Amino acid sequence: MLENIEDYARINKIPIMEKDGIEFLIKCIKDNKISTILEIGSAIGYSAIQMALVNSNVLVTTIERDTDRYNEAVKNIKYFKLNDQIEIINDDAFKVLIDQKYDLIFIDAAKGQYIKFFEKFKNNLNENGVIISDNLHFHGLVNSKEKIESRNVRGLVRKLRNYIDFLKNNEEFDTEFVDIGDGISISRKK
Ligand code: SAH
Ligand code: MG
Numbered sequence: 549m550l551e552n553i554e555d556y557a558r559i560n561k562i563p564i565m566e567k568d569g570i571e572f573l574i575k576c577i578k579d580n581k582i583s584t585i586l587e588i589g590s591a592i593g594y595s596a597i598q599m600a601l602v603n604s605n606v607l608v609t610t611i612e613r614d615t616d617r618y619n620e621a622v623k624n625i626k627y628f629k630l631n632d633q634i635e636i637i638n639d640d641a642f643k644v645l646i647d648q649k650y651d652l653i654f655i656d657a658a659k660g661q662y663i664k665f666f667e668k669f670k671n672n673l674n675e676n677g678v679i680i681s682d683n684l685h686f687h688g689l690v691n692s693k694e695k696i697e698s699r700n701v702r703g704l705v706r707k708l709r710n711y712i713d714f715l716k717n718n719e720e721f722d723t724e725f726v727d728i729g730d731g732i733s734i735s736r737k738k
Pocket of ligand 2: 565
């Protein structure tokens with residue numbers, strides 16, 4: 549069934565996490581004994597399901613603004629009988645008020661707004677928690693010196709580069725960058 553979700557994502561061009569990225573995320577959850585997770589950007593629920601499947605103590609809150617994707621995610625979560633472990637919210641993450649704190653915050657939504665997501669949700673992180681961000685390479689474009697034709701893509705790449713600088717120069721958090729999947733960062737409070 550996970551393969552069915554992967555096929556659905558490929559056919560419908562939904563950017564779910566790459567396999568080795570998921571493996572890394574799963575290992576991180578195990579190594580850090582993470583039990584509560586806030587995910588920004590559920591898409592069709594693939595990464596939320598993978599994280600919840602690590603063990604039955606893992607609780608995921610995930611936010612998706614697109615209603616079609618949200619509906620598909622609800623279906624997938626139900627199929628895996630993970631309703632007790634995954635709470636999914638259909639809204640724009642910037643409009644959602646969350647007061648709970650989490651062991652892991654996984655940022656995987658609009659690539660141009662990572663600094664804003666980080667600033668908003670860092671307050672929801674437990675003292676020893678980690679913030680993980682996905683797609684920092686943006687399919688190799690972030691490190692490429694070639695001129696990017698599309699203005700839109702150029703803007704996103706510039707913003708991701710700004711986000712990387714923001715993490716590197718952050719006074720509150722130390723960040724490790726890993727060349728796995730589409731580029732992942734792990735930030736911890738200093
Ligand atoms: N984490 C998923 C993939 C997420 S793709 C996985 O690996 O399986 C990114 C998703 O973020 C898209 O579905 C998009 O609709 C959603 N998104 C983008 N900006 C958002 C926002 N401000 N609030 C909520 N969801 C957002
Ligand atoms: Mg991603």
